[in-house]
Amino acid sequence: MELKNKVVLITGSTRGIGQAMALAFAKAGAKVIINGRHEQLSDEFKAILDSENAEYQYLSADLAQTDLKEFAKKAWDLYGKIDVLINNAGINRDKMLIGMREADFDQVINLDLRVPFFLTKAIIKKMNKERSGVVINMSSIVGLHGNAGQANYAAAKAGLVGFTKAAAREAAMRNIRVNAIAPGMINTDMTAELSDRVKKNILEQIPLTRLGEANEVAETAIFLAQNDYITGQTIVVDGGMTM
Ligand code: NAD
Numbered sequence: 001m002e003l004k005n006k007v008v009l010i011t012g013s014t015r016g017i018g019q020a021m022a023l024a025f026a027k028a029g030a031k032v033i034i035n036g037r038h039e040q041l042s043d044e045f046k047a048i049l050d051s052e053n054a055e056y057q058y059l060s061a062d063l064a065q066t067d068l069k070e071f072a073k074k075a076w077d078l079y080g081k082i083d084v085l086i087n088n089a090g091i092n093r094d095k096m097l098i099g100m101r102e103a104d105f106d107q108v109i110n111l112d113l114r115v116p117f118f119l120t121k122a123i124i125k126k127m128n129k130e131r132s133g134v135v136i137n138m139s140s141i142v143g144l145h146g147n148a149g150q151a152n153y154a155a156a157k158a159g160l161v162g163f164t165k166a167a168a169r170e171a172a173m174r175n176i177r178v179n180a181i182a183p184g185m186i187n188t189d190m191t192a193e194l195s196d197r198v199k200k201n202i203l204e205q206i207p208l209t210r211l212g213e214a215n216e217v218a219e220t221a222i223f224l225a226q227n228d229y230i231t232g233q234t235i236v237v238d239g240g241m242t243m
Contacts, residue, residue: 001134001226004029007079008225011035011063011119012089014045016188017138020214021086021221026054028222033075033082035089037062063089063115064107072122084134084225085123087116087160092190094149105152112156117163120178124171133176134225137164139234141184141242157182161234168232177231179224184238186212207240 003025013022014036022032026049034041034056041049041058049056057078061071076082090112093104120135127133142150143157161180168178185191185202191211194202203209220237224230236242 001083001228003222003225006030006083006225007033007081008084008086009033009035009059009075009082009123010086010088011115013086014038014041016190017183017186017214017217018086018088019045020218021088022056023048023052023054024215024218024222025084025225026052026056030055030084031079032056033078034058035061035063035075063119064111068115068118069122072119072126076123076126081130082123082126083132084136085120086136086138086221087119088138089115090138090156090190092150092153094153096149097151100152105155108152109156109159112153113159113163116160120163120167124167124176127171127176128174131175133171133174135164135167135171135176135178136221136224137178137180139164139180139182141182141236141238144182144234144236145242164234165232172231177224177228179230179232180234181217181220181224182234182236182238183217184212184236184241186214186217186237188214202241205241206238207243210239212237212239 008025008030010018010021012018013034022034026032137160139160140157142154146154164180
């Protein structure tokens with residue numbers, strides 16, 4: 001897929017990996033729909049987008065409590081189409097299983113699995129008519145291998161891998177591809193919360209001896225959007241941590 005003038009909707013794209021993807025797609029000539037919970041984009045992010053001559057719209061919505069059919073319609077109507085949907089918004093509420101409250105489970109399953117599921121349903125319905133489209137789900141190596149203290153997050157991210165394969169099989173006949181990315185430890189606000197002891201322990205398990213950068217995940221999303229013959233896959237971006 002040639003990205004120039006394509007429309008890309010990225011959920012949770014005001015910081016971290018989502019922000020890096022918004023910039024990467026804008027640099028490739030795509031029109032980007034940025035989503036976040038705040039009423040407006042920060043002046044700082046606006047300035048970066050403007051310095052890149054990015055074409056973009058901002059669609060504010062807390063996806064954990066938004067009617068996703070309505071959100072999909074609003075997003076679609078901004079440019080009259082969506083060529084690429086990236087289900088990126090995600091949270092974690094880490095606790096050991098025996099101490100995990102129902103709310104910790106429900107909030108993570110809701111934003112990390114239910115929202116991508118129903119947003120994809122609403123957008124793919126529209127993509128079907130175009131006989132073209134790309135969906136990218138942001139999973140995690142935790143969904144492939146598990147991690148102590150993240151049973152809720154692992155369940156949601158593993159769910160996304162299965163969802164990706166089933167949706168890819170259903171949508172392929174209409175020339176719609178569905179893939180997932182499973183990052184390892186990427187340098188963002190999500191990982192900044194980890195203690196130095198945990199970070200040191202993780203670094204020892206990464207053959208490339210460093211955390212990944214958000215733009216390295218963004219480059220993978222660009223590749224998956226552009227390559228017309230990859231579907232149903234989960235691409236691991238983890239510095240060799242889980243090889
Ligand atoms: P982050 O916390 O920096 O960013 C998450 C984004 O989601 C933010 O923009 C946030 O505003 C948005 N968001 C949160 N709740 C939302 C809601 N209710 N409605 C709309 N947006 C909401 O995280 P990140 O590290 O950039 O992670 C992005 C994705 O990649 C997530 O799905 C995460 O699970 C996944 N991931 C991250 C890592 C990592 O190491 N950072 C590793 C594996 C997977």
